[in-house]
């Protein structure tokens with residue numbers, strides 16, 4: 001049973017997709033053992049509570065500096081001892097020490113087709129604002145392993161989503177979630193929990209089914 005910790009910052013719709021998939025059997029051999037959230041007002045916390053998943057609030061704002069936060073965050077994660085860490089709309093950069101402590105055991109969902117619209121400053125609604133500004137006709141979502149870089153780790157899955165003529169950042173965000181993120185992220189967790197993917201020489205390999 002893959003012990004999974006999910007990190008969230010806001011609405012928690014991706015967390016919801018994971019919890020629903022665990023309950024419906026869309027994800028097997030995995031459980032969500034805890035949620036970590038950096039924002040005490042996040043709706044994601046209500047979702048965790050509804051599913052009886054323990055939640056921990058840890059905000060960089062409550063520490064004297066980033067280094068102290070990084071130390072406390074990594075220590076907490078080590079105590080929780082997960083097999084997999086899922087960044088489901090977690091808008092805080094993962095400390096390097098945590099990446100080193102959990103190699104190829106942290107995954108992230110990003111609301112674009114990496115390497116487009118990613119990296120520093122590209123998060124949440126901003127990603128969709130930039131995609132609309134650029135006038136792309138197709139965007140999408142990516143699930144990838146997390147390394148020391150920003151949105152740079154090995155790619156697990158991607159799904160394209162059409163941009164419509166009258167899209168706003170909000171309507172595009174919603175369609176990317178519905179058509180890509182809420183499908184890809186639970187699938188990736190199920191793949192990892194059932195040993196269907198591994199990382200080799202910086203790339204994700206799938207075992208034949």
Ligand code: GAR
Pocket residue numbers: 008009010011012013014015044088089090091109110111122123124127177181
């Ligand atoms: C999602 O669109 C997720 O891909 C994005 O934040 C949103 C969180 O929504 N994450 C990033 O931009 C990370 N770089 P949610 O809280 O409803 O799951």
